[in-house]
Amino acid sequence: MERLPSDVIIGIDLGTTNSCAALAVGDGQVKLIPYKGGEYTIPSIFAIDDKGHELIGQEAKRQWQLNPRNTLYATKRLIGRAPKDDVVESVQRSVQYRVHAGDLNDVALDCHGRSFHVPEVSAKILGKIRDVASDHLGIPVKRAVVTVPAYFTDRQRQAVKEAGTLVDLEVVRIINEPTAAALAYGIGKRLDQRVLVYDLGGGTFDVSIIEIRDRVFEVKATGGDIFLGGLDFDNAVIGYVLDDFRRKHGIDLSSDPVAMQRIKDLAERTKIDLSARTEAPFSIPFITMTAQGQPLNMDLRFDRTLLEALTHHLVDRSIEIMAGVMVDAGVGAADIDEVMLVGGQTRMPIIQDRLTRYFGRPPSKGVHPDEAVAIGAALYGWSLRETSDLRIQLLDVIPMAIGIEQAGGTMHVVFPRNASIPNARTIAATNAVDGQRELVVRIFQGDHGLTAQNELLGEFTFSGVRPCRAGEVRLEIAFEVNVEGILSMSARDLDTGRQMRTTVRVTSS
Template sequence: MSDEIAIGVDLGTSYSCVAVVQDGQPMVIPNEWGELNHASCVSFLDDGSVLVGNAAKKNIIAAPEATVYSAKRLIGRYFFSDEVKKAQAVMPYTIVEGDNNAVRIQVHGQTYSLPEISALVLKEMKAVAETYLGREITKAVVTVPAYFNDNQRQATKDAGRIAGLEVLRILNEPTSAALAYGFGRDVNQRVVVYDLGGGTFDVSILEIGKDVFEVLSTAGDTYLGGDDFDDRIMTWLAEDFLAKTRLDLRQNKYCLQMLKDAAERAKIDVGQKGTADILCQGICQDANGNVMDLRNTLSNDQFNRMVMDLVQRTFKVCDEALQSARLSASEIDAVILVGGPTRLPIIRNSVKHYFQKEPLEGINPDQVVALGACLQAHALLDAHAETFLVDVTPLSLRIGTVGGYTEKVIEKNTPVPIDRSKTFTTSRDGQEKVKIRVYQGESNRAEECEMLGEFEFSGFRIGYRGDVKIEVTFEIDTNGMVNVSACDVETGQKTTTTLTLSSGMSETDIQRSIDATRQIQLAGHSSDLPSVA
C-alpha cells in the first residue's frame, strides 16, 4: 500500500466538496471553519486577490460583476450555443468570446477561460485538504455529470492541471455515488442514481455485486438543475412586483441578484417548512426616490405548480435510461438520491411515485459523490484494491460524412474503455487529404450533434474516388475522453490525434494559466504549505 494520498473532489455547479480515505474509511474534509460544502463561486477582489467558496458567494450581491458562479454550466461549451446565450441574459458577470468560439469570463479588464475559473475552485479544495491533512496534495479524482461530453470532460481535466492536480480519473457523478453507497456492503442490487444538482441532472442504472460496479445505462440533461427552480421563483417574484408597482426588477442586475438570493432561500424554506416568507429590504427606488421593499409568501402548492414541468423533465430522462438498460422501474432494487434539490418533498414524492419505492434514507445527497470519488482515488493508488468499475459512454460517437450527415461509430451506453474502427473511402478523384470531423450526439444530422473537433489526414495513396480506403479508429478511455486515429488501409500510413480543441485551450494556454494561477493568492489561505503534523 502506497503512503501517497489522493483526494476526491465533487466539482459541483452550486457547491463543491472534497473527501479523503483515512484509516480505511472515506470522510469529507472540513475547512478551518468546519464547513463541509463550499460554494463553487469565485470573487475577484480589487486588490488582486481572489475569494473562493462560501465567502465569495456573499459577494454575489455586493460585487456581482466580479463574482463568477454556475461556471460549470458553461465549461466546454461553444460561445454560440443556446446555453451560453441564456447565461448572458441572466448572469451579472461579462461573458465574451475567445479563440475557437470558446467562452471567456471578463472581470476587471482581464479575461479568464472556464477551466481557469474551475481551477480556482479546485485549488481551494486542494488548499482545504492540505490544511487539514498537513501535507501537499497533488493527485485527485474529479467528478463530472455522466452526460458531460468530451469537450466538457477535457475542460475539467485542464482545470485540474491548472490547479496543480494530477487528475487520476474523471469519474461520473452517479457512478461515484453508487461507489459510496456500495462501500463496505455485501449487496447484489440493481440501483438507480437520481442526481439532481444545481445545474445538471443525470440518472444512471448500475448493477452492484461484490466489489463490482457495472453501469448499465446513463442519461441526462446538462442544463437542468436547482438553478432552474430558483429561476421560476425569481420570475414569479419579479412579475408580481411588476404588477403591483410597474417596476421591473429584472432590468437592474443588482436587483436581479437580490431576487436570486431570495429565490434560493425561499426554495429551501418551502422545502423544509412548507411555506416561505420572502423579504428583500431596499430592493429598489420608485420614480420619486422612495426606497421600496419586496414582500411575498410562497406556499408549497404554489411552488409545486411552478416547477412540476421541470420535475417531469427528469422522468423523461429516467425513461430513456431504463429503456437503454432494457429494464422497467419495477426491476430496480434501490433508488439513491444525489444533489441538494433532492431534499425537496416534491422531488422525493415524485421519485417514490415513479419507481414505486422509497428512496434510500441515511445518504447525504451533498456529500455522497465526493465520498465515492475519494474511494476511487484511494483504489487507484492501491495496487491491491479489488473494486472493479465498468462505466459507459453517455453519448454516441460519430464521424461527419458528406452532405452534413454523420455516421455512428460507437453507440451510447457502450462500456468503456473501448476502441472501434470504421472504414471510409475518398469522395473525389485525386484527393490528397481528408478532413475528419468528430461528433457526439444521437442525430444523423451534424448540426444537431456536438462537434468535438476535426483534423486533417494526408499522406495516403492518391487514387480514384472510392478507391482509397481510410480506417478511422475511435478510442474512449476510462475518463470518457476520446482519441482518434486514421490509417490508409493499403499503405499503413497513420495519424493520431487527441481531441482537445474543444476546451478552447492549447497546451501553451494551459501552461500560461498554470503560471498565472500560481500567482493568484486565495484570500484566507497562506501561500505556504502548512507544517506537517
C-alpha cells in the same frame, strides 16, 4: 489523523454551486475534508473585488450581493461549450456577469476588466480545494479523481482535465457523478442489486441505472440534462417575484444587478426553507426607490404549493428523462432494487413524493445527497493506488453517440449512446477525389441524425495519403474511448502501414 502516504489521491466533487472533497484512508474508510467553520462544501464561486483581490469559495460568496457583476458562479454549465450554444444564451439571461465568445471556439467570462476562459475559473476552484486539502492533511496534494455529470460530452471532460493542468493538479481519473454516488453506497456491503441514481444537483441532472455485484459496478444506461438543476428552481421563484413586483409597482428590477442578487439569494433560501416548512415570507426591505425617492419594499408570502406549481415542469422533465433511461436499460419500476437520491435539490418533498409514487416505495436514504459523490470519488482514488487493498471494477457507458460526418452532413455513428467504455471500433475509409493527399475527419457527439445538431468534438487530419485515383486508397480509422469517456483516434494506410494517432483536441475553427 494517522500519517498519510505522499501519493494520496483525493476525490473532488466539482459542483455547479458547491464543491466537496474527501480522502479514503484504507479499509473503505473515508474522511470528508473540512472547510472553514466545519463546513464540508466550498461554494463554486470566483470573484475579484474592488481592490483587485481574487476571492474563491466562501470569501467570494460573502461579497456577492455588493459585487454581482464581478462574481462568477454556475460556470460549470459553460465548461467545454461552444459560444453559439443556446445554453450559453440561457445562462447569460440568468447571471449578472458578462458571457461572450472566447478565441478558442469556447466561452469567456468578464470579471473586473479581465476575461477568463471557463476552465481557468474551474482551475481556481480546483486549486482552492487542493490547498484546503493540503492544509488539512499536512501534506501537499497533487493528484485527484474528479467527478463530472454523466451527461458531459468528451469536450467537456477534456476541459475539466485542462482545468486541473492549469493549477498543477493531476486529474488521474474522471468518473461520472452517479457512478461515484453508487460507489459510496455499495462499497463494503457485498451487494447484488440494481440501483437507479437520481442525481439532481445545483446545475445538472443525471440518471444512471447501475448493477452492483460486490465490487463490480456496471452502468447499464445513463441520461440527463446539464441545464436542469436547483438553479432553475431558483429562477422560477425569481421570475414569479419579479412579475409580482412589476404588477404592484410598475418597476422592472431585472436590470438592477444589486437588487437581482438580493432576490436570488432569498429565492434560494426560501426554496430550501419550504422543504422543511409549508410557508415562508419573501421580504426584502428597501429593494428600490420610486421616481419620487420613496423606498419600496418587496413583501409577499410563499407557500410550498406555489413553489410546486412554479416548478412542476422541471420535476416532470426529470421524471421523463428517468423514464427514458429505464427504457434504454430495458427495465421497469419493479426491476429496480433501490432508488438513490443525490444532489441538494432532491430534498424537495414533491420530488421524493413523485419517485415514491413511481416506484411504489420511498427512495433510499443510503447516501448523503451532498457528500456521496466526493466520497465515491475518494474511494475510487484509493483503489487506484498501487498499495491499495481495494479493487473496484467500473464498467461505464458513454452518454451520447459519437460519430463522424458523412457527405450531406449526416452522422455516421461509431459508438451508439450507452455503448460500454472502455471501447474501440474501426471503420474503413478511402480517398474521395483523385490525387487527394489528406483525409479530414470531423467528429461529433450527440443523438441527432444531422451533425449540425450535435456537438463538434474536433477534427482529425490524416496527412500523407498516397495520391491515387478516387477510391483506391485503403485506410482504416480506429476510435478508442477510454475509461474516462475521452476519445482518441488513429488512422492507418493499409497498403503502406503509415499510421497517425491523436487524442481528439477541440477545434478552434
